[in-house]
Amino acid sequence: MAVFQELKKGALISLWFVFLTFPVMVIKVDPIARTVTWRWMNALYMAIGTFIIYTLVQFFIKRRGRSKPSTVQKEAGSSVIHRLLDNPRRRAMLFVALAAAAIAFPQLLSAYQTNVMTTALMYVVLGLGLNIVVGLAGLLDLGFVAFYAVGAYTYALLNHHYGLGFWTILPLGGLLAACFGILLGFPVLRLRGDYLAIVTLGFGEIIRLVLENWGEFSKGPSGISNIARPSLFGMELDLHGSIVFNYYLMVLFVIFTIFVVNRLQNSRLGRAWIALREDEIACQAMGIDKHRTKLVAFSLGAFWAGLMGVVFAGKTTFVNPASFTFMESAIILAIVVLGGMGSIVGVILGALILILMPEYLRGLSQYRMLAFGAILVCMMIFRPQGLIANIRRTYVYKKTHNDAQAS
Amino acid sequence: MDYFIELLFSGLTRGSIYALIALGYTMVYGIIGLINFAHGEIYMIGAFTAFIVATVLSIYGFPLLAIVIIAGVAAVVWAASYGYTIEKIAYKPLRHAPRLSPLISAIGMSIFLQNYVLLAQSSDFLPFPRLIRDFPFMEPIAHIIGSTDLVILVTTVVVMVILTLIIKFSMIGKAMRATSQDRTMATLVGINVNRVISMTFIIGSSLAAIGGLLIASHIGQINFYIGFLAGIKAFTAAVLGGIGSVPGAVLGSMILGLTESFATGYVSSDYEDVFAFSLLVLILIFKPSGLLGKATNQKV
Amino acid sequence: MTSQPILEVSGLTMDFGGIRALNALDLDVASGEIVALIGPNGAGKTTFFNCITGIYTPTEGNVWLTPPGGKRVSLNGLKPNKVTERGLARTFQNIRLFPKMTVLENVMIGRHCRTKAFILGAIFRDPRTRREEQDILETSYAMLEKVGLGEHCDEFAENLSYGAQRRLEIARALATEPLLLLLDEPAAGMNPQETIELEGLIKKISREGQAILLIEHDMKLVMSLSDRIFVMDYGRKIAQGTPREIRENPAVIKAYLGEEVDA
Numbered sequence A: 001m002a003v004f005q006e007l008k009k010g011a012l013i014s015l016w017f018v019f020l021t022f023p024v025m026v027i028k029v030d031p032i033a034r035t036v037t038w039r040w041m042n043a044l045y046m047a048i049g050t051f052i053i054y055t056l057v058q059f060f061i062k063r064r065g066r067s068k069p070s071t072v073q074k075e076a077g078s079s080v081i082h083r084l085l086d087n088p089r090r091r092a093m094l095f096v097a098l099a100a101a102a103i104a105f106p107q108l109l110s111a112y113q114t115n116v117m118t119t120a121l122m123y124v125v126l127g128l129g130l131n132i133v134v135g136l137a138g139l140l141d142l143g144f145v146a147f148y149a150v151g152a153y154t155y156a157l158l159n160h161h162y163g164l165g166f167w168t169i170l171p172l173g174g175l176l177a178a179c180f181g182i183l184l185g186f187p188v189l190r191l192r193g194d195y196l197a198i199v200t201l202g203f204g205e206i207i208r209l210v211l212e213n214w215g216e217f218s219k220g221p222s223g224i225s226n227i228a229r230p231s232l233f234g235m236e237l238d239l240h241g242s243i244v245f246n247y248y249l250m251v252l253f254v255i256f257t258i259f260v261v262n263r264l265q266n267s268r269l270g271r272a273w274i275a276l277r278e279d280e281i282a283c284q285a286m287g288i289d290k291h292r293t294k295l296v297a298f299s300l301g302a303f304w305a306g307l308m309g310v311v312f313a314g315k316t317t318f319v320n321p322a323s324f325t326f327m328e329s330a331i332i333l334a335i336v337v338l339g340g341m342g343s344i345v346g347v348i349l350g351a352l353i354l355i356l357m358p359e360y361l362r363g364l365s366q367y368r369m370l371a372f373g374a375i376l377v378c379m380m381i382f383r384p385q386g387l388i389a390n391i392r393r394t395y396v397y398k399k400t401h402n403d404a405q406a407s
Numbered sequence B: 001m002d003y004f005i006e007l008l009f010s011g012l013t014r015g016s017i018y019a020l021i022a023l024g025y026t027m028v029y030g031i032i033g034l035i036n037f038a039h040g041e042i043y044m045i046g047a048f049t050a051f052i053v054a055t056v057l058s059i060y061g062f063p064l065l066a067i068v069i070i071a072g073v074a075a076v077v078w079a080a081s082y083g084y085t086i087e088k089i090a091y092k093p094l095r096h097a098p099r100l101s102p103l104i105s106a107i108g109m110s111i112f113l114q115n116y117v118l119l120a121q122s123s124d125f126l127p128f129p130r131l132i133r134d135f136p137f138m139e140p141i142a143h144i145i146g147s148t149d150l151v152i153l154v155t156t157v158v159v160m161v162i163l164t165l166i167i168k169f170s171m172i173g174k175a176m177r178a179t180s181q182d183r184t185m186a187t188l189v190g191i192n193v194n195r196v197i198s199m200t201f202i203i204g205s206s207l208a209a210i211g212g213l214l215i216a217s218h219i220g221q222i223n224f225y226i227g228f229l230a231g232i233k234a235f236t237a238a239v240l241g242g243i244g245s246v247p248g249a250v251l252g253s254m255i256l257g258l259t260e261s262f263a264t265g266y267v268s269s270d271y272e273d274v275f276a277f278s279l280l281v282l283i284l285i286f287k288p289s290g291l292l293g294k295a296t297n298q299k300v
Numbered sequence C: 001m002t003s004q005p006i007l008e009v010s011g012l013t014m015d016f017g018g019i020r021a022l023n024a025l026d027l028d029v030a031s032g033e034i035v036a037l038i039g040p041n042g043a044g045k046t047t048f049f050n051c052i053t054g055i056y057t058p059t060e061g062n063v064w065l066t067p068p069g070g071k072r073v074s075l076n077g078l079k080p081n082k083v084t085e086r087g088l089a090r091t092f093q094n095i096r097l098f099p100k101m102t103v104l105e106n107v108m109i110g111r112h113c114r115t116k117a118f119i120l121g122a123i124f125r126d127p128r129t130r131r132e133e134q135d136i137l138e139t140s141y142a143m144l145e146k147v148g149l150g151e152h153c154d155e156f157a158e159n160l161s162y163g164a165q166r167r168l169e170i171a172r173a174l175a176t177e178p179l180l181l182l183l184d185e186p187a188a189g190m191n192p193q194e195t196i197e198l199e200g201l202i203k204k205i206s207r208e209g210q211a212i213l214l215i216e217h218d219m220k221l222v223m224s225l226s227d228r229i230f231v232m233d234y235g236r237k238i239a240q241g242t243p244r245e246i247r248e249n250p251a252v253i254k255a256y257l258g259e260e261v262d263a
């Protein structure tokens, strides 16, 4: 009887979705040729698809409801990777394997694959940068791409006008982006969370529109081309060499970023960020300067975006405003949300999944943004902590203290 | 002088469209404190539904009046259905989640809907059928105010009056006002809060659909991306007027519409959108409570 | 009142729109004292805490803090974090811990205003930063032991029992090394056993010389702990004195309609 009820409900919901999607999914008009195509099959797919998804969701909710009491089990189950990382020997082995794979990658696979991987690694770094702002400090920054643009145009313009090289501009691009972060952060960071999100979104769009319209400065929508590739100790590299070089450069960048972000996260400053995310008022009452702490998170995130902007300009040798739309910010946000806000391993995994998957499942790549949107919604509803939840940090001091007491 | 009046009317027309969208933002914010980021997409879907239905009917040779009525009703019905469904799927499960969760969910929904229309329909700009013909009696002043502008202004005024009557006098309007003042209290006195929230989304979405229909027939073309910019601008208007305040949304929309119209008319049209975004950033920084909103003191 | 005052409040007034939640309130706390602030629901006690800790900006009035042997400083217009730095630390009536941080980390946040390491320190972990981090750990752990939460240090704060969460808030506030500790209804929601333990804890902290200002509805607790009591109603001070004086004060009995005071 209960099953029948469920089926009936599923069928009704399917029917509702068929109705809902009817004009957009079924009818297709060509206003020029004045023809109408009725795609009735789509209605059928919609009905079946909705029914299956509904059943799966119901099943998922029921199962979760049953396993709720044993929170211990849930924590253990969610952290296979952390258990792998906990054991020092296994961790060492894992790192060696990863390092070997990373080094061998360009030797074993084509230049195209290497290039794709380089892009994915850039998103890893961007994700880790945004993770400081969104994941740790809890500031929803929807204009992250603006800082990326600042870095990219810093290199593009200074290289174009003054012929300055990649390595000179790299720190400069990062610092300039960080300065922009501070400049924007000063007025904006006292706003409540959701207003902050919209203001940063507005700021990102302003930067893009200015780049598009201020032709004398940025060459407008056509952008700047022929930007110098990164050089290796002053050596100019050929195309293939440069692809491989960019790849190794990004591997080093990722390692550097992980190192720094990990240290920041486990410091006095990192704790303050997390506390700020959890409860601003309690945080202030404990003596944390809210604005200063937020500003530091914001500008550090911007710094990384700026660095990546410089790398992006050097890698593609071409920048134009179209690379810095809101969708780019949304992709980086999806990476952080999918991986797990505040979790370094999670963000890396999120970037690799979201960037590599559409590349390798070519047929599906047109559904990429559709999937990103769905991921944001589904993660918030079903798994807000992300694929890999941040680990609870334990401190070794306790042991030494107990030992000291025992002896 | 004519030029000035022309700009004035074009500003009021813009403002009317913004107002129709901004009301949805403001009402939803008033009730559940969420920036419904997907609201711009509802407007887009309303316009798209009108486009599809109107084109089909015109191909099958229906008379103009029938097309206008059927397309208008379809736009409202479907937009309202989308609004209702989106709330149930993407926001209702997150009602007790941390504040940023529903916002992220809303952003995801917005991206999803854009790409859904892009994939199921087209990425091109499509020509929207001309639903509003030039009225003969408008002939003498046609260089100052077009017939479409007149229709938009009149429709907006009528819709606003109806909305005000609903909010002031109907049961659901009273329940809405009660819920926006104190949700817990409203539950205690027996108001079905879920129903109120659903109705808010339905009303807001219907208004956005009317706006979508009007603007699409005014501009004459349509695209899956029109919701993003219109949504942000309408949100700007809602914040300018004081988010949560219904008269504020209308006031803010008119101010935004007029300033945009005069700025593009007398200064330059290159920075039209920069202007709206800058206004948004400046208001949020300097007067986040808006013109008619009230500043609140968070209770500790 | 033999010792000198550390906290002095005069003429404190707070308006919310039309409501006057605090009306020209005077209050002082001397070093080493336990002072209680009592009054019926909505009297404005929590608002008083919010005003002196900088969370609300009072409409009028002055707040001064005097460190032992130091100069009197005004707390007017300071941001909450600056107030805490000067030496006022508080707990919250409706517990405000950091739920997704461990118990130990919660207390470590309290050490924030007494430590310095910043970006570069975090990245390079120079010896000074490492020493500082070690100090944060040791002090925080000691605070946890003091309130009896030592063995819970690696649990998430949200998983603690209600009473334990209240004690954790006390530990977190103590970690800031306050001149004056402000407790907002620390016994609310506790069972009798927990309340007795809490009483012991407050006495222990007080014996170590910590001055305490306490808001509490549990009259037994208030009477047994406090050296002096201030009574508020409708934002005004209606009485002040020793527990005995307060017990016999007719204005107080009237404000409470004779209910809890006899207890």
Ligand SMILES: Nc1ncnc2c1ncn2[C@@H]1O[C@H](COP(=O)(O)OP(=O)(O)OP(=O)(O)O)[C@@H](O)[C@H]1O
Binding pocket: B297, B298, B299, B300, C016, C019, C021, C039, C040, C041, C042, C043, C044, C045, C046, C047, C048, C093
């Ligand atoms: N942020 C605020 N905005 C408006 N009114 C407020 C605010 N905070 C407190 N009030 C009002 O001030 C008055 C005093 O409140 P307060 O919380 O200080 O009382 P209290 O003495 O702590 O009561 P309780 O014993 O219930 O905790 C109440 O009428 C309350 O509604």
Ligand SMILES: [Mg+2]
Binding pocket: C045, C046, C047, C093
């Ligand atoms: Mg209180």
